[in-house]
Amino acid sequence: MQSFVLACVAAIVVAAIAGFALNSVQKPVDEAYSTTAVRL
Amino acid sequence: MAGFLAQARFIIGALAVALVLAIAAPASAQQPTSVNPTAASVKEQQLLNALGSGGSVSGRVTIPDQKSGNLIHPAGRDWRQFHEVTLRWIGAIAILGMLILLVVFYLVRGQVKLESGYSGRRIVRFNAFERFVHWMTATCFIILALTGLNITFGKPLLLPLIGEPAFANWAQWAKYAHNYLSFPFAIGVFCIFLIWIAGNIPNRVDVEWTKRGGGIVGHDHPPAYRFNAGQKMIYWIVVIGGTAVAVTGYLLMFPFYVTDIAGMQLAQTVHAIIAVLFVAVMLAHIYIGTIGMEGAFEAMGEGTVDVNWAREHHPLWLAQENARTGPNESQRQPMATPAE
Numbered sequence: 001m002q003s004f005v006l007a008c009v010a011a012i013v014v015a016a017i018a019g020f021a022l023n024s025v026q027k028p029v030d031e032a033y034s035t036t037a038v039r040l
Numbered sequence: 041m042a043g044f045l046a047q048a049r050f051i052i053g054a055l056a057v058a059l060v061l062a063i064a065a066p067a068s069a070q071q072p073t074s075v076n077p078t079a080a081s082v083k084e085q086q087l088l089n090a091l092g093s094g095g096s097v098s099g100r101v102t103i104p105d106q107k108s109g110n111l112i113h114p115a116g117r118d119w120r121q122f123h124e125v126t127l128r129w130i131g132a133i134a135i136l137g138m139l140i141l142l143v144v145f146y147l148v149r150g151q152v153k154l155e156s157g158y159s160g161r162r163i164v165r166f167n168a169f170e171r172f173v174h175w176m177t178a179t180c181f182i183i184l185a186l187t188g189l190n191i192t193f194g195k196p197l198l199l200p201l202i203g204e205p206a207f208a209n210w211a212q213w214a215k216y217a218h219n220y221l222s223f224p225f226a227i228g229v230f231c232i233f234l235i236w237i238a239g240n241i242p243n244r245v246d247v248e249w250t251k252r253g254g255g256i257v258g259h260d261h262p263p264a265y266r267f268n269a270g271q272k273m274i275y276w277i278v279v280i281g282g283t284a285v286a287v288t289g290y291l292l293m294f295p296f297y298v299t300d301i302a303g304m305q306l307a308q309t310v311h312a313i314i315a316v317l318f319v320a321v322m323l324a325h326i327y328i329g330t331i332g333m334e335g336a337f338e339a340m341g342e343g344t345v346d347v348n349w350a351r352e353h354h355p356l357w358l359a360q361e362n363a364r365t366g367p368n369e370s371q372r373q374p375m376a377t378p379a380e
Contacts, residue, residue: 001341003172003175007173008179011180011221014227015220017223
C-alpha cells in the first residue's frame with residue numbers, strides 16, 4: 001500500500017513538473033498561430 | 041534578293057516558334073500538384089482535378105502559420121476515415137473481444153487455485169522499489185488509457201450521455217492528464233526496462249512453458265524462473281509498446297517540431313493502434329494478476345508470496361532464492377516482517 005501511494009504521489013509530482021515545463025516553453029495556440037492583428 | 045530575305049524571315053520565325061514550344065513543353069507536361077484557389081484565372085474544374093489527383097488546394101495567409109493556407113488536403117480524408125471509423129472498429133474488437141474472452145475463460149476455467157494451499161511461509165517477490173515503479177507505471181497507464189479512449193470513443197459514447205458542456209470540460213482535463221502523465225509513464229517504462237531486463241531474457245525453459253500452455257488449462261505447473269514466458273511477453277509488450285506510444289505521443293505533443301502533417305498522421309495512426317492493443321493486453325495482465333490466479337496479487341500488493349505459490353508457479357526461481365540466501369533467509373512470516 002505504501003508503494004502504491006508513493007507511486008501515485010510521484011506520478012502527480014512528475015506530471016506537475018512536466019506541465020510547468022511545457023507551459024514555459026510552449027506558447028498557447030492563440031499566440032502561436034496568430035499575429036497581433038488577429039483576434040481569436 | 042527580296043525572295044531570299046523573305047525565306048530567311050520565314051526560317052527565323054519558324055525557329056523562334058520551335059524554341060518557344062520547346063521551352064514551354066516541359067511545363068505544360070507537368071501535372072499541377074497544388075492549385076492556388078485565389079488566383080484570378082482559377083476554374084472550379086481545376087480545384088476538382090487537384091483534389092482528385094491527390095494534390096491540395098492552397099491559398100495565402102498573413103498569419104505566421106503558413107500551413108493554415110492549405111485549404112483542402114485530400115490525404116486528410118484517409119486519416120479522418122481511419123480515426124473516425126477504422127480505429128473505432130479496431131479498438132472495439134480488441135478491447136471488447138478481450139473482455140469477452142476473459143469472462144468466458146473465467147466462467148469455464150475459474151480461478152487458478154493454489155493447489156497445495158497456503159503454507160504460511162512467505163518469500164519476497166518484489167522489493168519496495170520494484171512495486172513503486174510498477175504502480176507508478178500502472179496508475180499512469182490506466183489514466184492514459186481512459187483519457188486516450190475518450191479521444192476515440194468519447195464523442196460517440198460519452199457526449200450523448202453527459203452533454204456538450206460537461207464533455208468539453210472533461211475532454212479538456214482529460215487531454216491535460218493524457219499529456220502530462222505521459223512523462224511519469226515513460227519514466228516508469230524506462231525503469232521497468234532496467235530493473236527487470238535480467239529476468240526477462242527468453243530461454244529454453246520458456247519454450248517448455250509455452251508448449252505446455254503455461255499450465256493455464258488443467259492442473260499442470262510447467263517450471264519457470266522468476267518470470268515465466270507469459271510474464272516475459274507482457275514485459276516486452278510494455279517495454280516496446282510503451283516506448284512506441286511514448287515516441288509517437290511526443291511527436292503529436294510537439295506538432296511540426298520533428299515531422300510534417302503526413303508524419304503526424306502516421307504517428308497518430310501508430311499511436312492509436314498500439315494503444316488500443318496495449319489496453320487489451322493489459323486487461324489480460326490485470327485479470328491474471330488479480331481474480332485469475334489465487335495468491336498472485338500479493339506479489340505486487342505486499343511484495344511477498346506464499347512459498348507454496350512460488351513452488352507451484354516459479355519453482356526454479358524458488359530454488360535459486362533458496363540457494364542464494366538459504367530457505368530461512370528468503371522465507372519469512374508476513375505478519376512479523378511486513379514487506380513495506
